[in-house]
Amino acid sequence: MQGGSHHRPSPEAESPEEPGSQFPPLPESIETPPAPPPAPDSGFSERGREAMARLSERQAVPDPVAGGRMDGFENSIHRIKEQVLPRLLERVDPEAAATLSKDELAEEFRPIIHEVLADLKLTLNRREQFALEKVLVDELLGLGPLEELLADSAVSDIMVNGPDQTYVERRGKLELANVQFRDEEHLFQIAQRICNSVGRRVDQTTPLADARLKDGSRVNVIVPPLSLRGTAISIRKFSAKPITLDMMAQGGSMSQKMATALKVAGASRFNIVISGGTGSGKTTMLNALSKMIDPGERVLTIEDAAELRLQQPHWLPLETRPPNLEGQGEITIRDLVKNALRMRPDRIILGEIRGAECFDLLSAMNTGHDGSMATLHSNSPRECLARMENMVMMSDIKVPKEAISRQIADSVDLIVQVKRLRDGSRRVTNITEVIGMEGPVIVTQELFRFEYLDESADGKIVGEYRSMGLRPYTLDKARQFGFDQALLEACL
16 A cells, blocks of 8 residues: 555545445646545535635635755856855955955956956856846845845845745745855845945844835845744835825825825925835835925935935934943934924925924924925825824823824824735825814814725726715815915816
């Protein structure tokens, strides 16, 4: 009996037609588990049966491989690099190499690489030599295997889950990348290189770090013992080409009327909160709105890790500082907001509201800094207001809840809700005005909404952007800048 007795089905699994059969025939392929039974048809419409079939398929999908597999060419270059790199390091002064640019280093390396290849009796064609030079330069000066992904304009997120597994996001969908690191030590060195470049540190004592790359891409690093699969690096790539509101409208992220209303809001110094989940496009929206700011205004941006890229001539970015090894010297967002008020800003833009700094920003919005903007994690405009109330109450400021609500109602003019839908597209789902207070409740009115209609055959979500046809409450504010007619026509 080939296959072993452990493949024998249990007595309970025996067919009722053969109650005495102790040895039913083995399946044709032992390695492949039998397909799950189809969902019963009773009680489901055709659309319901299709949904159940998709769930059955998802359940039957095998676990993904541990890491990306390199193709033959990449694998051979990787093997040659492992042989060449140690000998190359013996002949190169690391301190001198660090002072050179990548192109200069490649020129210096070329004859040395030829010598090492001759010693190892390896013959490479021109394509292989060029690929090897690039890999070695990336290894010594760049970010190793990550360089290829950072150069790929289609990749928007890079997620390294230990040395053997890297995922990327392309067009809103996650997929496995065909890159691997030598080992955990190699990955940890790259993480340290990223953090050291912006004056941050990551090690056993400080296993968490936020940093940024030279192009402004945001990086988060978490290392063992907090990460159980090795060093984890998450990179939110910064788009080299600034995205505008018009580009968003053309790409289907909003309607043309919504883009017009947001342009007016940015130019007319509305106080705007951009609300949404992780990866929904809040920072991209903030960058796009900031292009509407008058060039003559002084703009201060405050962030944990600077990633905003404003196109204004008078722009000063500020960044927080983590505590040192003794736990001293920390500068929080709240400290920077307080200090920013003494720097004669026209607008204060917060990368993200997370805590007590919410109260200081609301105070700034109320005291001559109209046009301030911020982002906040929440799933709806109503939840956004509740989160702002909670953040103020979580701080050491002893203010009644009704006073906090009134402060929010008086300060915030507009809430822009952005969302990443399940097909990977990012949409502006709501544009909501904050009108004022009615009793203890903050009153809002919705100007625009995205309504889900259906899903196409290729999985794309179909919907439409609807204007609610309401007269904007902020029309008087827009009139001061001469944009009232444009705003009214966009909303009606």
